[in-house]
Amino acid sequence: MDKQRKQYQERKQDPSLKLFVVLSKAYRSVADLVAADIRKNGLNTTEFGVLELLYHSGEQPLQKIGDKILLASGSITYVVDKLEKKEFINRIQCAKDRRITYASISEKGKALLEDIFPEHWRQIEKITAGLSADEKKGAIKLLKQLGIYADELKKTD
Amino acid sequence: MDKQRKQYQERKQDPSLKLFVVLSKAYRSVADLVAADIRKNGLNTTEFGVLELLYHSGEQPLQKIGDKILLASGSITYVVDKLEKKEFINRIQCAKDRRITYASISEKGKALLEDIFPEHWRQIEKITAGLSADEKKGAIKLLKQLGIYADELKKTD
DNA sequence: ATAATTCAGTTCAATATTTAATTATGCACC
DNA sequence: GGTGCATAATTAAATATTGAACTGAATTAT
Numbered sequence: 001m002d003k004q005r006k007q008y009q010e011r012k013q014d015p016s017l018k019l020f021v022v023l024s025k026a027y028r029s030v031a032d033l034v035a036a037d038i039r040k041n042g043l044n045t046t047e048f049g050v051l052e053l054l055y056h057s058g059e060q061p062l063q064k065i066g067d068k069i070l071l072a073s074g075s076i077t078y079v080v081d082k083l084e085k086k087e088f089i090n091r092i093q094c095a096k097d098r099r100i101t102y103a104s105i106s107e108k109g110k111a112l113l114e115d116i117f118p119e120h121w122r123q124i125e126k127i128t129a130g131l132s133a134d135e136k137k138g139a140i141k142l143l144k145q146l147g148i149y150a151d152e153l154k155k156t157d
Numbered sequence: 158m159d160k161q162r163k164q165y166q167e168r169k170q171d172p173s174l175k176l177f178v179v180l181s182k183a184y185r186s187v188a189d190l191v192a193a194d195i196r197k198n199g200l201n202t203t204e205f206g207v208l209e210l211l212y213h214s215g216e217q218p219l220q221k222i223g224d225k226i227l228l229a230s231g232s233i234t235y236v237v238d239k240l241e242k243k244e245f246i247n248r249i250q251c252a253k254d255r256r257i258t259y260a261s262i263s264e265k266g267k268a269l270l271e272d273i274f275p276e277h278w279r280q281i282e283k284i285t286a287g288l289s290a291d292e293k294k295g296a297i298k299l300l301k302q303l304g305i306y307a308d309e310l311k312k313t314d
Numbered sequence: 315a316t317a318a319t320t321c322a323g324t325t326c327a328a329t330a331t332t333t334a335a336t337t338a339t340g341c342a343c344c
Numbered sequence: 345g346g347t348g349c350a351t352a353a354t355t356a357a358a359t360a361t362t363g364a365a366c367t368g369a370a371t372t373a374t
Binding site: 014016017018019022023026027030032033034056070121125126130133135136137138139142144145146149151154 | 168169171172173174175176177179180181182183184185186187188189190191213227278281282283284285286287288290292293294295296297299300301302303304305306307308310311
Binding site for chain 4: 315316317318319320321322323324325326327328329330331332333334335336337338339340341342343344
């Protein structure tokens with residue numbers, strides 16, 4: 001029991017384990033605040049993410065959306081249904097391949113995004129103000145490296 | 158429209174926005190792999206987190222668990238119910254304050270954790286191997302700073 | 315002392331998310 | 345040109361998560 005507690009203390013110092021814990025906490029802290037901001041506008045983060053993707057990348061096959069937002073196929077149908085009901089996007093059937101459906105942002109969706117984006121940006125500036133501009137750049141580099149490596153693992157595994 | 162696309166390109170370069178995007182992606186990539194590893198043992202990440210907390214911090218009032226794992230009160234009841242049903246933890250009524258219920262890890266729970274932890278650790282080493290030990294330490298420092306600041310904001314806001 | 319307030323935990327409904335099964339279509343190969 | 349395999353989207357069931365209302369208990373104020 002004492003031996004185990006000692007083992008535990010040792011492994012808690014392990015940088016890999018610590019990194020995972022700190023990454024999870026930082027993400028939750030930041031993401032919860034961002035989510036609260038987005039929710040003020042009647043959207044959740046997933047819906048916002050899809051809208052943003054369509055806004056800047058143009059219409060996308062539903063499956064591509066799933067790849068980019070990391071969402072299962074069933075979830076895409078669900079979120080696209082909701083956004084379509086709210087008239088922020090439209091489904092467009094592909095003429096060449098009838099299996100494919102595109103999602104396309106509507107004028108109303110564009111207007112919403114353009115309306116809420118400035119404040120959204122301001123909030124993110126505020127939420128991430130714990131780091132200086134240089135520290136942010138450092139963190140971006142490290143997180144990118146970490147994420148890319150993990151993605152590679154997922155593919156090969 | 159062109160003007161907006163230019164604006165968009167500009168703001169995408171903003172370190173705060175970029176940091177948020179990269180943080181979200183890195184977290185998802187890493188956390189998904191870790192979750193898959195944990196799920197092999199019949200637990201989800203939340204259950205695992207609660208078990209781990211009880212293992213190393215001893216019995217805890219349910220509310221404390223919610224604070225540490227960042228879980229709503231209703232969710233605590235839910236996850237504690239599940240773990241109790243699986244006999245990995247027990248509920249213990251507080252004698253001094255009858256509003257309070259402690260959760261305490263059982264022998265069976267301890268055995269499980271001790272059984273799966275070594276492999277869990279190995280997996281996290283593997284998943285985070287995109288960064289060197291020094292880079293991990295740098296990332297830990299930055300993420301801690303970011304998370305602490307965001308937590309402060311949440312309190313005052 | 316009692317009334318009002320606060321607090322811990324539970325319950326319940328609403329919402330998100332995943333996985334597996336299903337449907338419809340396209341493609342390759344014989 | 346039909347058969348079988350792959351792919352895109354939908355559906356449905358199971359699971360997670362939250363937030364609000366509620367219950368019982370403790371604390372504070374009057």
